[in-house]
Amino acid sequence: MTIPVGLLMALCIAGAFIAVSAKNVLHAVFGLAIALLAVGGMFLYLGSPFVATMEVLIYVGGISVAMVFAVMLSQAISSVDEGEGWVRRALGLIPAVAFLAVIIPILTNHGLPPAPELPAAAWSVEAIGRALLTHYNLVFEMLSVVLLLAILGAIAIAQRPRKGEEETS
Amino acid sequence: MSVTFEQLLGSPLLALLAGVAAVMGLLTVNALFLIYAERKVSARMQFRLGPTEVGFAGTLQTVADMLKLISKQIISPKHIDKPLYHLAPLVVFAPVIASTALFPFSEAWSIVDVNIGLVLVFAFGGIGIIGIFMGGWGSNNKYALLGAMRSVAQNISYEIPLLLSALSVVLMTQSMNLREITVAQGEAGFWFILVQPVAAVIYLIAAVAETNRAPFDIPEAESELIAGFHTEYSGMGFAMFFFAEYSNMLIVSMVGTVLFLGGWSGPGPAVLGPIWFLAKTYSIIFMMMWFRWTFPRLRFDQLMSFAWAIMIPVSIANLIATAVVLKVV
Numbered sequence: 001m002t003i004p005v006g007l008l009m010a011l012c013i014a015g016a017f018i019a020v021s022a023k024n025v026l027h028a029v030f031g032l033a034i035a036l037l038a039v040g041g042m043f044l045y046l047g048s049p050f051v052a053t054m055e056v057l058i059y060v061g062g063i064s065v066a067m068v069f070a071v072m073l074s075q076a077i078s079s080v081d082e083g084e085g086w087v088r089r090a091l092g093l094i095p096a097v098a099f100l101a102v103i104i105p106i107l108t109n110h111g112l113p114p115a116p117e118l119p120a121a122a123w124s125v126e127a128i129g130r131a132l133l134t135h136y137n138l139v140f141e142m143l144s145v146v147l148l149l150a151i152l153g154a155i156a157i158a159q160r161p162r163k164g165e166e167e168t169s
Numbered sequence: 170m171s172v173t174f175e176q177l178l179g180s181p182l183l184a185l186l187a188g189v190a191a192v193m194g195l196l197t198v199n200a201l202f203l204i205y206a207e208r209k210v211s212a213r214m215q216f217r218l219g220p221t222e223v224g225f226a227g228t229l230q231t232v233a234d235m236l237k238l239i240s241k242q243i244i245s246p247k248h249i250d251k252p253l254y255h256l257a258p259l260v261v262f263a264p265v266i267a268s269t270a271l272f273p274f275s276e277a278w279s280i281v282d283v284n285i286g287l288v289l290v291f292a293f294g295g296i297g298i299i300g301i302f303m304g305g306w307g308s309n310n311k312y313a314l315l316g317a318m319r320s321v322a323q324n325i326s327y328e329i330p331l332l333l334s335a336l337s338v339v340l341m342t343q344s345m346n347l348r349e350i351t352v353a354q355g356e357a358g359f360w361f362i363l364v365q366p367v368a369a370v371i372y373l374i375a376a377v378a379e380t381n382r383a384p385f386d387i388p389e390a391e392s393e394l395i396a397g398f399h400t401e402y403s404g405m406g407f408a409m410f411f412f413a414e415y416s417n418m419l420i421v422s423m424v425g426t427v428l429f430l431g432g433w434s435g436p437g438p439a440v441l442g443p444i445w446f447l448a449k450t451y452s453i454i455f456m457m458m459w460f461r462w463t464f465p466r467l468r469f470d471q472l473m474s475f476a477w478a479i480m481i482p483v484s485i486a487n488l489i490a491t492a493v494v495l496k497v498v
Contacts (some may be wrong), residue, residue: 026306030253033299053288061295061328065321068302072318126343 275442
């Protein structure tokens with residue numbers, strides 16, 4: 001199983017690299033889609049088929065496509081020259097350092113206990129639904145509110161140009 | 170009990186190769202057959218003859234067409250987005266192979282048996298949408314881009330009723346395993362189309378839209394967009410899109426068979442399972458062809474409002490009604 005996992009990791013890193021380095025925004029989105037697909041594969045390897053499927057269904061099939069749409073609606077698709085001043089570089093350094101500060105101790109700490117093997121029954125529709133609506137209810141409801149706000153925002157943005165215009169079909 | 174390739178061949182790698190070979194064989198035969206069938210069905214519905222020359226009653230016409238497409242020079246337009254343009258046919262086609270492997274063709278025949286097969290089929294379907302967009306954008310052509318945008322908007326909209334109608338069945342069986350859904354219908358003694366007629370109709374309509382077929386073939390409406398997102402593809406690039414379209418028809422019809430028509434179940438010994446499964450699948454495909462040659466194409470705004478104003482509310486209502494009935498009974 002080591003070769004497939006190595007390939008997945010390479011795919012993930014390559015996709016992420018395209019996502020951050022591509023000049024063309026669309027290429028960046030497709031790079032992100034590759035990285036997310038590989039992350040889905042990693043979840044599968046780690047024994048979470050449900051999370052892997054959701055990763056593909058929501059992030060690759062949903063979020064990436066939505067991002068492509070957002071890019072299409074914006075003006076500049078490529079050749080955006082924002083300049084790379086030292087302020088931007090310094091700001092970029094903050095999340096990078098913070099990420100490394102969290103991830104390096106986790107990766108180097110071998111004392112972490114592995115998660116217990118889940119029985120097949122844990123993946124049943126009923127078990128997932130029950131967990132979402134009881135133990136994770138607060139998160140679930142918060143996400144609903146965030147999504148509702150996103151929908152309202154989308155409607156507000158989409159409605160603006162139509163003001164003062166006659167309804168034409 | 171089911172026997173997987175891995176148990177049969179003893180090695181995961183061999184099983185993978187055998188599975189891919191089996192799926193590719195099925196998809197190739199399916200595409201050859203469906204293209205021939207589409208020509209004959211359309212010809213019958215329009216009082217024509219269809220292909221008659223090559224082979225017996227024109228049966229080898231598609232093979233001849235394939236040979237022609239393979240030997241064609243590949244012409245790509247100037248100023249295309251090279252990586253996206255060349256990757257698009259593969260991105261559209263690869264998920265199709267993965268989803269086809271998930272179906273139980275009979276009690277004993279399936280390539281892989283996963284607990285969440287149903288969701289996985291829809292998840293792979295989402296990857297194909299990205300491929301369509303890559304092709305439409307990469308072609309550097311207005312018609313292709315318009316076709317791709319229409320296709321993506323349509324696919325996202327119709328994916329919701331598709332999933333919701335499938336969820337009504339999942340609520341009843343409490344399983345997303347395609348095999349268990351089939352078995353549940355055998356235990357219940359009836360096909361789910363009898364208790365879920367609304368979901369079945371919504372599923373069929375949404376499936377036609379998902380496969381970009383008439384009357385929902387607006388992404389490739391010839392009269393306005395030439396050929397939509399694959400306008401600029403020639404030779405095998407074009408053939409791959411075509412191949413993917415016919416394979417997608419097979420996949421949505423197989424899902425429909427599993428969800429609503431009892432999968433492999435039918436009279437006769439269990440050996441006949443795959444035959445029943447394919448017979449049901451191809452009847453759904455025949456209906457989709459029937460739609461294509463008898464309904465006029467919708468306008469794009471009609472298509473979108475139909476999805477959001479009718480399909481989604483009805484499917485949500487159906488889902489809630491299913492939940493209430495299941496709770497009460």
